[in-house]
Amino acid sequence: MRKNSIKNTRVNAEVHKELAQIIRGEIKDPRIHPMTSVTSVEVAPDLKTCKAYISVLGDEEAKKNTIAGLRSAEGYIRRQLAKTVNLRNTPEIRFILDExxxxxxxxxxxxxxxxxxxxxxxxxxxxxxxx
Known part of the structure; x- marks a missing residue:
């Protein structure tokens, strides 16, 4: 699957939607700021890795804490993503702060x-x- 193929675009959109839902509604970590949003998602063509760009409306401390909270909950997020999105491989998620x-x-x-x-x-x- 090429990087800009229709299938890859649909996978990106579906992972983006589900990841936003998981972060917004299912994670109870107090470090994650309430005004956190997923701006974009790039899933690799081999479905092994995923870059999730996260935007946080807050100060530098809130941004740092949110990224730390998301990285510590990465296993849970990946498990929930595997339950909701039917993919051959569930990608390993890297959270990147988007400013x-x-x-x-x-x-x-x-x-x-x-x-x-x-x-x-x-x-x-x-x-x-x-x-």
């Missing part, structure tokens, strides 16, 4: 700030922002 949403929000704030200053006439002709 792209926070980066996008901070960039959006910076763009809004510059456009607000531009609308107020505070941007000089040479492109520098006056204070």
């Amino acid at each position: 792209s949403i926070e980066y996008g929000v901070s960039m959006s704030k910076l763009i809004d700030e510059v456009t607000h200053k531009d609308a107020a006439g505070e941007v000089q002709e040479d492109g520098e922002i006056s204070e």
Whole structure:
């Protein structure tokens, strides 16, 4: 199965859906922050490994604790995934912290700030922002 095949795309989507359900509803670890979401999942074509990108809305301590909690519950998560998703092999899951949403929000704030200053006439002709 090639990496971008239709079958691999469907497997990624199904694992993504079930993994989000397991993390949201079945894990009782207090280290896992309530505002945790699975942003994307990449299952290897041989179904042996899986990269799960996790986004946490919180401070650095909450992010670190959430990833630690998910790594300690990896066996349970994999077992539940094997029960719900019918695959030849249940992939070994690696949790990766995804900070792209926070980066996008901070960039959006910076763009809004510059456009607000531009609308107020505070941007000089040479492109520098006056204070």
